[in-house]
Amino acid sequence: MNKNVNLAVDIAGIKMQNPVATASGTFGFGNEYADYVDLSRLGALVVKGTTLHPRQGNPPPRIEETPCGILNAIGLQNPGIETVVNEILPHLQNKNVPVIVNISGDTPADYAKLAQKLNNSCAAGIEVNISCPNVKKGGLQFGSDPESAAEVAGAVKASTNLPVIIKLSPNVSSIVKVAEKVARAGADALSMINTLLGMKIDINTMRPSLGNNFGGLSGPAVKPVAVRSVWQVYREIDLPIIGIGGITTAEDALEFIMAGASVVAVGTGNFINPTATMDIIENLEKYLIDNDIADIKDLIGRAH
Amino acid sequence: MKPVKKTFDIIEKKQIKPCYGLLKLYAPELAAGAKPGQFLHVKCSGTMDPLLRRPISIHAVQRSGKTISMLYRKAGRGTSMLDSLDKLDVMGPLGHGFNMSCSGTPLVVGGGIGAAPLYFLLQELSGMQMQVDVFIGASSSEHLLAVEDIKALGHCVRTATDDGSAGYRGPVTDTCLPYLNKDVQVFACGPVPMLKKLAGDMEENKAAGQFSLEEKMGCGVGACLSCVCKTYQEKEKEYTYSRVCVDGPVFSAGEVVWK
Ligand SMILES: Cc1cc2nc3c(=O)[nH]c(=O)nc-3n(C[C@H](O)[C@H](O)[C@H](O)COP(=O)(O)OP(=O)(O)OC[C@H]3O[C@@H](n4cnc5c(N)ncnc54)[C@H](O)[C@@H]3O)c2cc1C
Ligand SMILES: Cc1cc2nc3c(=O)[nH]c(=O)nc-3n(C[C@H](O)[C@H](O)[C@H](O)COP(=O)(O)O)c2cc1C
Ligand code: FES
Numbered sequence: 001m002n003k004n005v006n007l008a009v010d011i012a013g014i015k016m017q018n019p020v021a022t023a024s025g026t027f028g029f030g031n032e033y034a035d036y037v038d039l040s041r042l043g044a045l046v047v048k049g050t051t052l053h054p055r056q057g058n059p060p061p062r063i064e065e066t067p068c069g070i071l072n073a074i075g076l077q078n079p080g081i082e083t084v085v086n087e088i089l090p091h092l093q094n095k096n097v098p099v100i101v102n103i104s105g106d107t108p109a110d111y112a113k114l115a116q117k118l119n120n121s122c123a124a125g126i127e128v129n130i131s132c133p134n135v136k137k138g139g140l141q142f143g144s145d146p147e148s149a150a151e152v153a154g155a156v157k158a159s160t161n162l163p164v165i166i167k168l169s170p171n172v173s174s175i176v177k178v179a180e181k182v183a184r185a186g187a188d189a190l191s192m193i194n195t196l197l198g199m200k201i202d203i204n205t206m207r208p209s210l211g212n213n214f215g216g217l218s219g220p221a222v223k224p225v226a227v228r229s230v231w232q233v234y235r236e237i238d239l240p241i242i243g244i245g246g247i248t249t250a251e252d253a254l255e256f257i258m259a260g261a262s263v264v265a266v267g268t269g270n271f272i273n274p275t276a277t278m279d280i281i282e283n284l285e286k287y288l289i290d291n292d293i294a295d296i297k298d299l300i301g302r303a304h
Numbered sequence: 305m306k307p308v309k310k311t312f313d314i315i316e317k318k319q320i321k322p323c324y325g326l327l328k329l330y331a332p333e334l335a336a337g338a339k340p341g342q343f344l345h346v347k348c349s350g351t352m353d354p355l356l357r358r359p360i361s362i363h364a365v366q367r368s369g370k371t372i373s374m375l376y377r378k379a380g381r382g383t384s385m386l387d388s389l390d391k392l393d394v395m396g397p398l399g400h401g402f403n404m405s406c407s408g409t410p411l412v413v414g415g416g417i418g419a420a421p422l423y424f425l426l427q428e429l430s431g432m433q434m435q436v437d438v439f440i441g442a443s444s445s446e447h448l449l450a451v452e453d454i455k456a457l458g459h460c461v462r463t464a465t466d467d468g469s470a471g472y473r474g475p476v477t478d479t480c481l482p483y484l485n486k487d488v489q490v491f492a493c494g495p496v497p498m499l500k501k502l503a504g505d506m507e508e509n510k511a512a513g514q515f516s517l518e519e520k521m522g523c524g525v526g527a528c529l530s531c532v533c534k535t536y537q538e539k540e541k542e543y544t545y546s547r548v549c550v551d552g553p554v555f556s557a558g559e560v561v562w563k
Contacts, residue, residue, distance in 0.1 A: 025528065025529075026522075026523070026527065026528055027527050028523075028525075028526060028527035028528070032523070032525045032526040032527035032550075033525060033527060035306050035307050035308075035525075036307075036309055036395075036525075048527075048529075056544065056545055057529060057532070057545060060519060060520075060531075060532055060533065060545075061519070061520050062520075062529070062530045062531075062532065063356075063520050063521070063522050063528075063530035063531075064520070065354060065355055065356050067353055068352045068353050068355055069355060070355060070356065070522065072522070072528070072530060074528070074529045074530065077529045077532070077545060219352075219355055220352045220355070248352070268355075268522075270523065270527070271356060271357070271522045271523045271524075271528065272347070272352075272355060272356070272357065273309075274309050274395060274523075274525065275309060
């Protein structure tokens with residue numbers, strides 16, 4: 001009955017047994033979900049965004065619900081790269097899953113230092129967050145300007161031999177332009193999209209709902225924007241893509257793959273269904289079997 | 305126990321006063337393994353809207369019938385959908401519940417829907433042959449919850465309402481104040497102003513205790529850092545942000561920073 005189908009993919013040299021990863025910031029460092037998910041079955045584990053120094057993050061409330069989505073303003077609360085490298089990553093080493101570390105800095109030099117610190121860790125790759133809408137300095141500032149984005153990509157690339165994945169922001173007039181620049185600066189892969197800048201107002205207090213006023217929109221509501229971004233970038237840029245944004249089912253994942261993503265990452269979907277990643281892997285396999293497709297790679301970019 | 309993600313049958317639904325409901329689930333593993341103060345992260349609809357799960361405390365456990373109950377306020381869209389369901393998709397039990405091995409005579413203080421998780425605690429205390437002093441407050445008698453059930457467990461309940469429609473007229477913190485001293489262990493859940501006042505009173509009277517807190521949540525498992533509250537690691541030192549879903553929802557009273 002069980003026909004052999006191949007779900008394995010390779011993105012910038014990172015070998016994954018299937019194309020389903022977690023989206024940074026929604027899955028902690030993995031262990032938080034260990035009661036629900038067998039981490040060793042994931043394609044890759046992308047962990048919470050890390051900065052050079054520990055950060056407390058933004059004042060609460062940090063999350064608001066919107067129609068089919070959420071706004072978050074966490075503000076990159078994290079224990080800092082030293083703790084991540086020395087105390088957290090070693091515990092992930094024996095989980096048999098490629099770990100991709102997401103980094104965020106205030107300056108290109110910060111990004112370079114972060115990348116250096118990961119060189120001797122168990123990280124399989126680095127995802128460079130140039131698109132966080134929830135911090136004052138850096139973040140989105142780099143992601144919204146093609147030149148600065150390229151500067152960050154170049155600085156990271158020069159500091160590491162690990163595969164470098166640049167995470168793009170949808171809050172730009174042309175995501176293709178940014179992708180082009182970072183590709184030329186040496187990026188090995190692209191991930192997209194980070195959250196869309198949004199806002200909610202509490203009409204009872206007559207004030208912004210979030211402690212940080214603005215937040216990043218994610219969840220099913222952003223999926224069409226994400227699929228469109230993947231489609232556009234796949235056409236123009238010859239780099240593998242991690243598709244992210246509103247994925248909750250295998251059908252969603254397939255849309256991204258057909259638009260051009262080699263890998264998909266599940267973010268907000270984990271909150272609704274903690275076994276979303278596992279369910280998606282299972283149903284992708286089922287889709288291949290049902291449709292007589294031997295290899296998931298045959299579907300990448302198929303919609304073009 | 306390790307939390308599960310599972311869909312349980314709703315075997316009883318009750319309307320309690322105009323804006324409160326009670327759901328009973330047939331859930332043998334939860335009935336056997338849950339601890340007072342823990343909560344369930346529940347999906348209020350099968351669709352993507354509303355998207356997020358809602359945290360609801362475990363209100364009561366019936367070990368013999370292998371059931372658990374939730375007492376909830378119809379606060380908004382999600383909770384208003386609960387009474388239309390026949391099955392409930394839950395994650396849980398989640399969070400650190402009340403520490404029942406603390407020294408001190410238990411003293412229980414609840415405000416509004418805060419009474420919900422305290423009933424489970426009081427079930428456990430009466431199981432340990434302890435009859436304790438309980439103080440329940442609300443804005444009016446319409447919102448006073450679980451009082452008769454708590455009395456039926458053998459505990460001594462005093463009530464307070466803001467409008468005087470039941471019990472003492474005024475805040476519940478007035479009624480428990482005379483009982484606060486260094487020999488008690490306070491267990492409290494309720495609105496922030498109540499907890500804040502109680503924390504001050506407890507400090508003045510050298511009473512220790514534990515508070516169950518609420519924050520808006522995403523994941524419920526400690527992964528997203530949405531649900532944080534300010535806590536001291538050491539008193540009067542710098543605060544940090546702790547996650548209500550896994551570091552709480554029950555915190556020791558002295559740990560919480562009240563701005
Ligand atoms: C640990 C914990 C235990 C709880 N136990 C109970 C209980 O036993 N009974 C009960 O009636 N209520 C309980 N609450 C509060 C309950 O979660 C909210 O009333 C509920 O989420 C409101 O959802 P809604 O869709 O009806 O309201 P809406 O206002 O439409 O909700 C919008 C968003 O805000 C969130 N939200 C709104 N109010 C709260 C709140 N007070 N706390 C956390 N999130 C909130 C919702 O989850 C949702 O994401 C508990 C909260 C926490 C954190
Ligand atoms: C609570 C939360 C925290 C996030 N933290 C990060 C982060 O630290 N770094 C990052 O690059 N993206 C972060 N993101 C963005 C996600 O990784 C993802 O790009 C975005 O949420 C869209 O995917 P989704 O709709 O599946 O959630 C975060 C998103 C959420 C909801
Ligand atoms: S709700 Fe995600 S960390 Fe608490």
